Amino acid sequence: MTRLPPLNPLRAFEAAARLKSIRKAAEELSVTSGAVSRQVQLLEDHRGLKLFRREPRAVLLTAAGEQYFSAITVHFRGIREATEKLTGARGPEVLKIRAYTTFAMKLLIPRLSSFQSLHPHMEVRITTSPEEMDFEHEDIDGAIRLGDGKWPNYEMDRLVDNELSPMCTPSYRDRMNFRSGADLKNLSLLHSLARPDDWMLWLKAAGLDGIDPYAGQKYSSSVLAYQAALEGQGVVMAQRVLVADDLAAGRLIEPLDPVLDRGEFTYYLVYPRDRSHNPAFRQFRAWLIEQAQTPSSQMIRD
Structure with missing residues (x-):
């Protein structure tokens, strides 16, 4: 030994x-x-x-x-x-990134193999947490956060559009005879506790009254609410970019208009200013921005 x-x-x-x-x-x-x-x-x-x-x-x-x-x-x-x-022994450069579970599972992890192929001597360690990042106390290089782009004293990059739309499976629509916005009052609305106001904002934009925007089943993260919708348990208010694969495959459909664009309130890569001087972090940042703007149908896969 x-x-x-x-x-x-x-x-x-x-x-x-x-x-x-x-x-x-x-x-x-x-x-x-x-x-x-x-x-x-x-x-x-x-x-x-x-x-x-x-x-x-x-x-x-x-x-x-x-x-x-x-x-x-x-x-x-x-x-x-x-x-x-x-x-002659050089270990991998390690980047430590914190993200929300939904973003990590739906966008980051499915594409991470392309970064590792491009940079085999780098290791990206992903952790998930809904808590606010704390660069002073946490050993992380960057965090993917949901917000309005206002984090004083930090650098940030806007990653994806935040377009919201009600979604369900085709079989749920047919089983529940779901044909119009008025039908939502008789359906099960699925919510993420991380994004409690999405249904309220969409219903307001759609001009629909008499529907409780906070009624229905609630989940701790969006990815759980999305899975519940895929299991035919109700209608979820989904961020389109995060369920692009499910939409493309027909597992989820968008039975109603409009699509609500929440503008600057979306996912950002947030990091201390000194990280921009780190070559490894700069390479990861450039890759992530490119990937976040690439449609799922054009994803680089092994």
């Missing part, structure tokens, strides 16, 4: 500062969290400075810690690059 080199204070500090987490640093270094904390404490005692502020969700660098981390980062990077050059 290969022995890891002894943990030293500088190595522990660098990992904890880079990952913004004692736990994650311990996982990377294959030691316990206590071992990392002890080494950081030794470094703080030796320097006579507090390098971290401990908070419930993360460890944050103090001003002195930021200055020290900036000074040593270049040296650690140089050591890693020299080792890779010496051994």
